[in-house]
Amino acid sequence: MAKDVNTLTETNVGGPRWAMVVDLDRCTGCQACLVACHAENNVPVAGEAQAAYGRWLHWIIVQRYWEGQYPNVKARFTPLMCQQCTEAPCEPVCPVFATYHNPEGLNAQIYNRCIGTRFCGNACPYKARTFNWFTPEFPEPLGEQLNPDVTVRSRGIMEKCTFCVQRIRRVELATSAEGRRPTDGEILPACVQTCPPSALVFGDLNDPDSRVSQMARSRRSFRVLAELGTDPAVVYLKGGETNV
């Protein structure tokens, strides 16, 4: 397994390959990452009825699975966001290049280009993409806290986790002004910054000494639906028995 993770295709030789590690043994399923993501990325709230019909807009969702029979029931939590696949199934199917691969290995979603065919949503095996079914609403006072660094999307377009690309860019700009590269842990996506048990770790997989590289080499590491060959940039850790 560990070897498999290290074969991540290097699309940006010499540059960073942004990646995230999700330690399932640490995740408590508190959903703080989800709330942080909504606040950071201007993600609208769909409401209970719409969410129940599968129309939530969360970019990261803590999937909960029940394991075992009563009374020996365990809850398993799997935070799942866009896996930023190297061989992303969503990219070739978009007729207008609204989703494409940027040089840092990120799956970029260009909201302004999207015409809403939802083909990417069908192609994504993780179903990590969400669609704006209606014009997004931010009831007061939520409208007061919109993040000016992130576009507020209109109805009829797809969106998804960007690894908080605006935060990556901000740090990259600041550090390049200082003539250096971002150090490990300097870039923190909102979910990573918020996660109380530090189950989420973000970093550069091309740097062998970074925390994500070290964790990706762990015996516990695996990637979701690795058999599909999408080569995701999100690495999951699962080994010890957790009883949440």
Added chain:
Amino acid sequence: MSDALALPGARAGSQDEPETAYDERLLLAQRTDEEINQAVLKPMLRTGRGFWALVAVLAGIILWGMYSWSYLIQWGLGTTGKNRPVYWTLFITTFVFWIGISHAGTMISAVLRLLKVDWRRPITRGAEAMTAFALVVAGLYPLIHLGRVWKAYWMVPYPNNRMLWPNFQSPLMWDLIAITTYLVSSTLYLYLALIPDLAMARDHTGGWRHRVYRLMALGWRGTGGEWHKLLRALAIFSVAIIPIFLSVHSIVSWDFAVTIQPRWHSTIFAPYFVIGAVYSGLSALAAILIIVRRGMRLQEFLRAEHFDALGRLILVAGMLWTYFWFAGFLVEWYGNDPVVRALISEEISGKMAPLFYLQMGANLIPIVLLAFRKVRTTPALLLATVLLVNVGMYTERFLIVVGSLQRNDIPFNWGTYRPTWVELSVVAMTFAGFALLYTVFSRIVPYVPVWEIKEGRLRYTLRRIGRLLVPTAAEIE
């Protein structure tokens, strides 16, 4: 006018009236050219109250559908029943259905024209018109289903201020190109074969009709040179349009098959879709011909022999569809992939089971029924049978699009789907739109290709050999 269809050759061999022994056959019947002209022109010149009532009803449905579509654009795709993961629903289902319908027109007219099959002659125009109008309504769906339809032109490759070319890796771009090509070529094909008949209509009408037909006939006089060029052009079109017709539905199938969605990711999809399209398209054609035959009193031209032959062709298409369906299903079921297993159990014994058995029943029972000559030659029975095929094929597309999307690799993302009034209204709009276009078209231009029938009649002569009258056929062209 009797609606009953007599069997061809039913009275053959009757020695008492040898002159009428072959009257059941269109190309051998005792008719003058003028009688044929008048029979075709009659429904064009006189429209009954039923016609206007039909037009009014269809227009009403279309207006309601357009209101629904504008409602959809105004408020967003949330007004439909789409959700995550069922991103494509009734719109794409109906899109595939209409593209399928559009296939029979070319099938009948190009393939059968190349093979010089004589029973195609009175049918070709009706089939070609069906292709063109089915494509027109099918072409609406890629627009209707867009999240931002007002940006649809971004798919058109032209130099623009976004400095961005469309992504030709996307099957949706292949769709755009294939459907546009098919629409243009099938419309031209329809029009080319129409020119001599428009000239016939020009020569037999007066007033404003005469002026319209004169304009549309492009000054056709019927000289040898003109016929030579027309037949050449039709021959070229017949050959060239066949690869287009194969490619269009293959590409529609690749919209699904190129993704790694379980049950979509299948190499058999392209031929399976093509044969399914032929099956449902020929069935729709038979249904339309039966309805038009009655509505426009064309019993003279659409006879038992034609429905008999068409029914046989549908039967063959149906058997091929069954073979392809089985070949796909067997491998998927045997492979026992977990998600495919979930999908198949949902089909066979889950929520989708009623639709699955409807699909299988409505597609397989007609194959049995069509084996009987009585079904093929009795209009009411044939109509019921071919409508059943189309119910089955629509259900099949629904199961492929919506059924498959409900399950995927991660169980947390499984979903379900409920259609809304907006979707149903828009789907009804396209059915009514097709019916309206077809109804009006069949009254404006000669619905039956007069020149093709006359040409066919030139082939056949009744020769007397001893006491027997024997039809003989000559090679023409």
